[in-house]
Amino acid sequence: MKIHYTIAMPEPHTHYFEVSIAVSEIQLPFVDFKMAAWTPGSYLLREYAQHVETYSAKAGRKKAKVFKTAKNTWRVMAENASKVTFSYRMYAFDMTVRTNFLDSNHGYINPAALCMFVAGHQQTPATLTIQPYETWEKVTVPLPPANTKKPFTYQVPDFDTLVDSPIEIGNHQVFSFEAADVPHHLAWYGLNKYNEEQIKKDFTAIIEASTDIFQEHPCQEYLTQDYTxxxxxxxxxxxxxxxxxxxxxxxxxxxFDTKKGYARFxxxxxxxxxxxxxxxxxxxxxLGPFDxxxxxxxxxxxxxxxxxxxxxxxxxxxxGLIKDGKFRKGIAETITRVENTPGNQVQSVTDASWDAWIKAYRPNENSPNTTISYYSKGALIALMLDLHIIYETQGEKNLDDVMRHLYQSYYKAQQRGFNEEEIKQALEEVSGKNLDSFFEKHIYGTQTLPYNRYLAHVGCKLTPTIEEKTYLGVSTVRVAKKLRVTRVRKDSPAYRTGLNVHDEIVKIDDQKVKDLSKFMEDKKPGDQVKVEICRDGNVKKFLIVLEENPHTTYKLTMQKNRTDKQKQAYKKWLRKT
Ligand SMILES: [Zn+2]
Structure with a gap:
C-alpha cells in the first residue's frame, strides 16, 4: 500500500487546511481513515475530529461512497478500484502547541491534530506534500525530503514519526547553528526584539550541557540527523x-522585555x-507505540x-546560565508550591499520573484541595533521589547515572520503555540501597518528603517563614467592583463555615473590603468576623473565627560549618565535578 498526504491552504484567512490522503495498491473493499483523539505529551482527549468538515472521496477517478462509522472514523468504499483518495477540510484556529492554526500570517500544524491515519497501516511509509499559500515561501518540518522534484515533499517513515513532526509554514525567520556536533535549526515566528546571537549562544550551552549528561546525542543517528x-x-x-x-x-x-521573562524562556x-x-x-x-x-x-x-x-x-x-543561588531558589519555590497545596496530602504522584486525563488536564476550583502536580512533586522526588544517590555513593554518582542507565539499558539495548519496577531497580542499583520504603511512603503514598534529612547531605537546610499570620482561607478576585471567591482552601475557617467559590463578599464586619490580605493585617488568629456574602442574589451572613495561616514560604540556605564531605557532595549535586 502507498500513502500520500497533501496539505493545502488556499484561503488561510478562513482558517481551513485542505487535506487529502491518497491510498494506492489497496486490496480490501474499503479503507478506514481515522483522526487521532489526542497528542502524545499532552494527556487529554481533545477529539480533533470535531474540526473536520466537508469531506469527500474518490475511488480511482470516480466519486466514492464515504460514511462515518465512529466519531473519528470515515469509511471510503473502494468499488474495486486500486486507489482511493479521501479529502477533508479542517478548521484551524487554536494557537497552541497541540492544535492547528492558520491565518493570513502563517500556518502551524501539529500533525496528530490534522492528518488522519489509515487504519491498520500506521507502520506503512508515506509521503507528504505541503502546498503553502501562494505568497509563503518557507516550510519548516523535521522530516527528510522525498526523492522527487515536487517542492515541499517529504518522506514519512510511519504515522508515529508524522505525529512527531510539527510544521511551520509562512515567511518566518530560520536560523541555524551547530551544537554537540548536531545541526540545529530555529524557525522563528512573531514580532519581538530577540537577539539572535545571544539565543544561539545560550541554546548551544543548553544543548551541550544536556548532551554531556548522556555522553551522546540521539539525533546523530536519527532520520534527519538534526534538531529543529x-x-x-x-x-x-x-x-x-x-x-x-x-x-x-x-x-x-x-x-524578551525582562530578565525574568528571558530566564523562563x-x-x-x-x-x-x-x-x-x-x-x-x-x-x-x-507511552509508545501509542493508541x-x-x-x-x-x-x-x-x-x-x-x-x-x-x-x-x-x-x-x-x-553556566544560572548561579548557585538561583538554583537553590528554584528548589525552595517548588517546595513552597507543593507544601502549600492541600492536594499533596490527598493524591500520590502515581495516581496523579494515571488520572492526568481526567484531573491534571481538567482542573476545576477544587483541584488544589484534591490533586498534586506530577510536574512539581515529581521534581522534588527527583531532588530527594539525587541527594540520596550522592550520599550513598560517597559523591561518586548522582541521578545522571540513573538516566544514562535507563537510556542505555531500555532505549538503546532493548528499544522499549521501562516499567514501574524497573525505574525502582535502576535507582536501587545506582544508589546501592533498597527503596521499598521511600516508594511506599512518598511515591505510592502521600507522606511529606524528608527534605531536611536529605538536604543535610549537601550542607543545606530549609528555613520556613509565615508571611501572613491570619487567614480566612479563600482566594478572591475583584471584578466590576465585586469581590468574588475563586478558591476555598480545604480545612480552612471558610471551608468549614461554608463559604463557596463564586460567592460575592459584600461586607466583613460591616465594612466594604477591596483587598482581603490588607484587611487581615490587623487581625489575629482567634478573632471573630462577620462575613456577609451574596450567592445567586441571596444574602447570607456567617460568623467566622479566623485562624493562623498555614501558608509557609521556604528558603534554602547553607548550613554553617559544613564538613568537607558536605562540600564535596554539594559540588556533585550542582554538577561542578
Ligand atoms: Zn514536559
Whole structure:
C-alpha cells in the first residue's frame, strides 16, 4: 500500500487546511481513515475530529461512497478500484502547541491534530506534500525530503514519526547553528526584539550541557540527523511540546522585555530539550507505540515530567546560565508550591499520573484541595533521589547515572520503555540501597518528603517563614467592583463555615473590603468576623473565627560549618565535578 498526504491552504484567512490522503495498491473493499483523539505529551482527549468538515472521496477517478462509522472514523468504499483518495477540510484556529492554526500570517500544524491515519497501516511509509499559500515561501518540518522534484515533499517513515513532526509554514525567520556536533535549526515566528546571537549562544550551552549528561546525542543517528525548534512569540501564555527530533515552543511577547521573562524562556527550552532523552527515548513502557484513539495510562509521569522539571535547572546550572543561588531558589519555590497545596496530602504522584486525563488536564476550583502536580512533586522526588544517590555513593554518582542507565539499558539495548519496577531497580542499583520504603511512603503514598534529612547531605537546610499570620482561607478576585471567591482552601475557617467559590463578599464586619490580605493585617488568629456574602442574589451572613495561616514560604540556605564531605557532595549535586 502507498500513502500520500497533501496539505493545502488556499484561503488561510478562513482558517481551513485542505487535506487529502491518497491510498494506492489497496486490496480490501474499503479503507478506514481515522483522526487521532489526542497528542502524545499532552494527556487529554481533545477529539480533533470535531474540526473536520466537508469531506469527500474518490475511488480511482470516480466519486466514492464515504460514511462515518465512529466519531473519528470515515469509511471510503473502494468499488474495486486500486486507489482511493479521501479529502477533508479542517478548521484551524487554536494557537497552541497541540492544535492547528492558520491565518493570513502563517500556518502551524501539529500533525496528530490534522492528518488522519489509515487504519491498520500506521507502520506503512508515506509521503507528504505541503502546498503553502501562494505568497509563503518557507516550510519548516523535521522530516527528510522525498526523492522527487515536487517542492515541499517529504518522506514519512510511519504515522508515529508524522505525529512527531510539527510544521511551520509562512515567511518566518530560520536560523541555524551547530551544537554537540548536531545541526540545529530555529524557525522563528512573531514580532519581538530577540537577539539572535545571544539565543544561539545560550541554546548551544543548553544543548551541550544536556548532551554531556548522556555522553551522546540521539539525533546523530536519527532520520534527519538534526534538531529543529519551532518558536512562536505570541500574545499568549507559555507552552511547549516535545517531539522526536524537534520541539514547538510558545512564548508571550513580553518574554524578551525582562530578565525574568528571558530566564523562563531558557527554562522551557531546557525542559523541552531534556525531553529529547527523557520521554521521547527513556520512556514509561506504556507511552509508545501509542493508541491514538483512547487514553494511554501510565503511573510514571512523575518521572517523564517531574524529572524533566528537575533537570531544567540542573542543565542551566551546568550550562553556566544560572548561579548557585538561583538554583537553590528554584528548589525552595517548588517546595513552597507543593507544601502549600492541600492536594499533596490527598493524591500520590502515581495516581496523579494515571488520572492526568481526567484531573491534571481538567482542573476545576477544587483541584488544589484534591490533586498534586506530577510536574512539581515529581521534581522534588527527583531532588530527594539525587541527594540520596550522592550520599550513598560517597559523591561518586548522582541521578545522571540513573538516566544514562535507563537510556542505555531500555532505549538503546532493548528499544522499549521501562516499567514501574524497573525505574525502582535502576535507582536501587545506582544508589546501592533498597527503596521499598521511600516508594511506599512518598511515591505510592502521600507522606511529606524528608527534605531536611536529605538536604543535610549537601550542607543545606530549609528555613520556613509565615508571611501572613491570619487567614480566612479563600482566594478572591475583584471584578466590576465585586469581590468574588475563586478558591476555598480545604480545612480552612471558610471551608468549614461554608463559604463557596463564586460567592460575592459584600461586607466583613460591616465594612466594604477591596483587598482581603490588607484587611487581615490587623487581625489575629482567634478573632471573630462577620462575613456577609451574596450567592445567586441571596444574602447570607456567617460568623467566622479566623485562624493562623498555614501558608509557609521556604528558603534554602547553607548550613554553617559544613564538613568537607558536605562540600564535596554539594559540588556533585550542582554538577561542578
Ligand atoms: Zn514536559
Amino acid at each position: 525548534f519551532i518558536v512562536h512569540i505570541l500574545d499568549r501564555k507559555f507552552g511547549g511540546l516535545e517531539h522526536l527530533n524537534s520541539t514547538s515552543l510558545h512564548f508571550p511577547r513580553e518574554t 531558557l527554562n522551557l527550552t531546557a525542559h523541552e530539550y531534556f525531553h529529547l532523552w527523557n520521554v521521547k527515548r527513556i520512556r514509561p513502557v506504556e 491514538y484513539e483512547r487514553e494511554n495510562y501510565t503511573r510514571l509521569l512523575w518521572v517523564a515530567e517531574g524529572f524533566t522539571v528537575y533537570y531544567e535547572n540542573i542543565i542551566l546550572r551546568k550550562a
